[in-house]
Amino acid sequence: MSKLTNPILKNHKINFSSKLSKSILLGFVFTILGSYEAKAQFTLTGQLRDRVEMRAGQGTLQQEGDKAALFTSQRTRLNAGYSGYRFKIFTAVQDVRVWGQDASSINRTTTEANNGILLHEAWAEIFLNDTVSTIQNLSIKAGRQEISYDDQKVLGSLDWLQQGRRHDAIVFKFANKGWIADVGAAFNQNKENNAGTVYNGTNPAYGAGTNGIGTMYKSFQYAYVGKKFFFGDLSFLFFKDDFNKYTLVTAGTPAVTTKVNGTGVWSRNTTGVYFNTNVTRKLNLMGSYYYQGGKNKDGRSLNANLFSITSTLQVGRKLFIGPGVDFLSGDDGTKTVTADSKDNRFDPLYGTPHKFWGSMDYFYAANGFGKQGLLDYFFKIKYNAKDNLSFALDIHGFESANTLSNGAGGKLNSYLGTELDLLVKYNLTKIINIEAGYSFMKATNSMASAAVKNVANADLSPQFAYVMLNIKPNFLAKK
Template sequence: MQKIKTTLLNIQGLKKGSISSANLSKSIFLGIALTFLSHNEAKAQLTATGQIRERTEIRAGQGTLQKDGEKAALFNSQRARLNLGFTGYRFKVFMALQDVRVWGQDASSINRTTTEANNGIMLHEAWGEIMLNDTTSTIQNLSLKIGRQEISYDDQKVLGGLDWLQQGRRHDAIVFKFANKGWIADVGAAFNQNKELGTGTVYNGTNSAYGAGTNGIGTMYKSFQYAYIGKKLSFGDISFLFFKDDFNKYTNVTSGTPAVTTKVYGEGVWSRNTAGFYFNSTIARKLNLTGSVYHQGGHDKDGRSISANLASITSTLQVGRKLFVGPGIDYLSGDDGIKAVTATTDNNRFDPLYGTPHKFWGSMDYFYAANGFGKQGLLNYFFKAKYNMRDNLTLLLDVHGFEAANTLSNGAGGKLSSYLGTEVDLLVKYNLTKMINIEAGYSYMKATNSMASAAVKNVTNPDLSPQFAYVMLNIKPNFLAKK
C-alpha cells in the first residue's frame, strides 16, 4: 500500500514538474501493477505467525503425590511454532511446524556418532480446506477440511486442543463443515495406520501415544467418526455431539520361560460411543450458565462393555464491572471400588476423550490427565473468581473440592473416605503488548489419605501437601503485521 501511495504521488508530481515525461509510462505501469496486486491481495491472503512459549515449572507433587522427603523438580520447557496460512479462491491451506523441548535435554553440540533421541520437532498441523460453495451461494459455509488439524468444540471438555500441554493435541482427519444462519454442522472421520501396508489393516496404536487421549489411555484410536450440530440462539448456544472412536482388537498370548504375556493384534475393532448435549446461556444480563451431559457406551480399548456418564454445570455472575464469580460442579461416573472388576464386568468409568482436563479439574492435573485417573469417578465442587484489575492484567482464583464418585476400598474389605482433597489455584495474566503475554500460577493441595491409597494414587509415605508453581512467557509474533 505504501508503494501505491508513492506511485500516485509521483504521478501527481508530473503536473508540478517533479518527474520527467520519460518516467510517466513507468509510473503509470507501476501504478497499474500495484493496483492489480492489491486487488488480488483482497482475494488471496497470506498469514505468517509464530510462537515462542517458555515455561519454568516447580513440581512438588504435581500430577501425583510424591513421597515425604522427596525434593521438588525444577525445569524449563519450550514450545516454538511457525504457522503459515494462505487463503485463495475457494480454498485455504495451513501448516504449523512445532518444536517442543526441555532445556538441556539435547547436547549443546552435534555428536555425529550418535542419533539424537529427543526429537521434539513435528508437524503440528497441515491441512487444506476446499470451499464447496462459491461466492454466489446463499449458504455461509460448505467446505471440506482434510489433513492434520486441531479439533475443538464448545468448552473443550471432551474435544479440545489441549493447549496447556506444550505439544498440544492434533488429529489426522477429514471434516465436512456446514454453517448457515446460526447453525453449525460438522461430520468428521479418521483412519490410522502404523505404516504403508501390502495387506491387512492391523494397527497397534503404540507408536502414537503422543496424540493419545486423556486419562493415561496410552493407546491411539484406530479410527473415529463424529457428528457435531450447534445452534446460536438469542440467549446463548446449544449443541449436540456424537463421537465414536474405535480401538484395534487384540488377544493376550503367554509364552516362554519365564512366562511373558504380550498383546497380539488382529482384525476388527472395539468401538466406544460418546453422545451428549452442551449449552451456554445468559439467563440474566449478568448471569451465565454453562453445562453439559454425556453418556458413554459400547466397548473400551480392552473390550469391556461401557456404561458411563458425565454431568457438569458452571455459573458465572458478574459483580460490578470487573469481578466475575461463580460455583459449579462436575460429575464423572466410575467403578464401584468394593466390587471386583473382571474382563466381563461393565466399565462405568467416564473417559473425557480428547479434551482439555487442565482447564477443569485443577491446575495440578491429578485427574484425567496423562498419568491416569478415573477408577472410582470424580465429583468436583468448585468456586471460581476472575478479577480484571486492568485491561491488560487479570487475576484468577479457583478452589476445588475433590471427591470420589463411588466407594473406595481399603484393600481389606472395608471402605475409605471418599473425599480426596482440596486444591487452590492462583493465576496472574499480564499482557505486556498484544503479542507478549506473561503468566504465573501457584497451586496448593491439601490431600487426604484416600488420595494416597492404592485405590487412587497408590503412594506410600506420601506428602499430603503438594505444591506446583510456574512462570510462562508467551510471544506470538505476526510477521506480516503492519507497524
C-alpha cells in the first residue's frame, strides 16, 4: 500500500533550518509564553461581604426595655496587583456602608458625611535579592498595608470589622530556611506642612486609635523574628508606639479644659514571645507572653503583661476540643489613680480582639470596659461535619483581673459573666461562603457597674446574631 501524501506539502517542504522559519517558530512560542506570563503578573480579585446583624446588647449592655437593633452592612473591595522584575505592587480599594445609609438618589452631602470609600491598601514591594541569590527573600515593602503576625493577638488585620485595619508604614523583610525577620516603622502627620511635627492623633476617615484609646500613634517601630522548627513555630516581637505629648489647659468662664498638643512623644514598649507546637500528633499547644512598659498615651508609666495558652485536642477525625486561658493585667480599682501612679493595664495593641475575647466584643474592642484587666478562661469545640461545613462552640468565663470598686470604698464580685458563641460556616463554592453566628451572655451586676460598663437598670441577658455572605471572586481565573 502506498503512503498518502499531501501534494502541497510534498512540493513545498518547510525548511526549519532557515532563519525565517526559526524566527516565526520562536515568535509563536514567545507569544504563547508571554500571554501566560502576563496573566501571572497581573492579578485582579474582589470581595463582596454582606452581614445582617441583630444587636441586643452587643458591645455593651442595654437598659431594660431597650429594643434590639437590626441592620445590614456591606464591604465591597477591589484588589489589583502586578508583579514585575524585582518588584510587586498591590492596591485594595473598598467601600463600607450600611444599607440605606445614603439616599437612593444622589446626595453629595450625605455621601461625604458617611465617608464609606477609602484606600485600604496601596503598597509596593521591592526585592533586593536577584533570582540567583541563595536568600529566599530580601525586600522593602512601603505604603498602606496590613501588618499581621502569629495568631493576631497583638498585631492583626481585624478582618471582622468591615473596614478592617491598615497602617501607613515601611517594612524591611527577610526570609530564608524557615527564618523570618521583619523590621518596620511608621510616622504620621495630619497634613503637609513647613514646620513642626505635632500630630493630633485623629483620622475622621476611619476613627481614632484602637481598643477605645481615642488616639492614633504618632509613630511606631518594630522588629519581628520567627522560626519554623521541627516541633512548631517560635517567634519574638518588639513593638514601640509613640503618642504625641499634650498638656491640659483650663481657661474661660465657665472654666473649660482643653487638650493642647506639644512637641515630643510618650513611648510605649511591648515585648513578647509566641509559640505554636504539636505536643503529639493530636494535641496542639499555642501560647504567648507579652510585657508592656514605657509610658501610655497620657504619659503615665506602664507595667503590664499578657499571658495566653490554648490547647486543642483532636478527638476522632472531625472533632476538636480544648480549654485555654487569657490573662491581661489591670489596675486595682480601689486605689486612686494619679499622674505619678503606675498604669498596669495591658493594651493588646493593634490585634483582633473579636477572635479571642468573645464574639459580642465586650473587651478590648471599640467600647471601653474599665481599667481592671481581664481573665478569660474558655473551652472551644469545633466539628467539621463535611469538607465545606463546620460548627464551632466557644464557652467563655469572664472575670476582672484585678479588684473592682463599688465606688463607696467596698469591692464588687470580680466575675463579669458567661458567654456562649455558636458559629456555622458553609462553603457553597470555592468563592462563596455563608456564615452564621449566635451569641448569648449571662452578665452579672459587676458587668453593669460603673467600674466596668456603667449601665444603669441593665438587661443582664444580652444577645447577638448575624448572617454573613462572603463572595471573593478571581476575575482572571479560568472558568
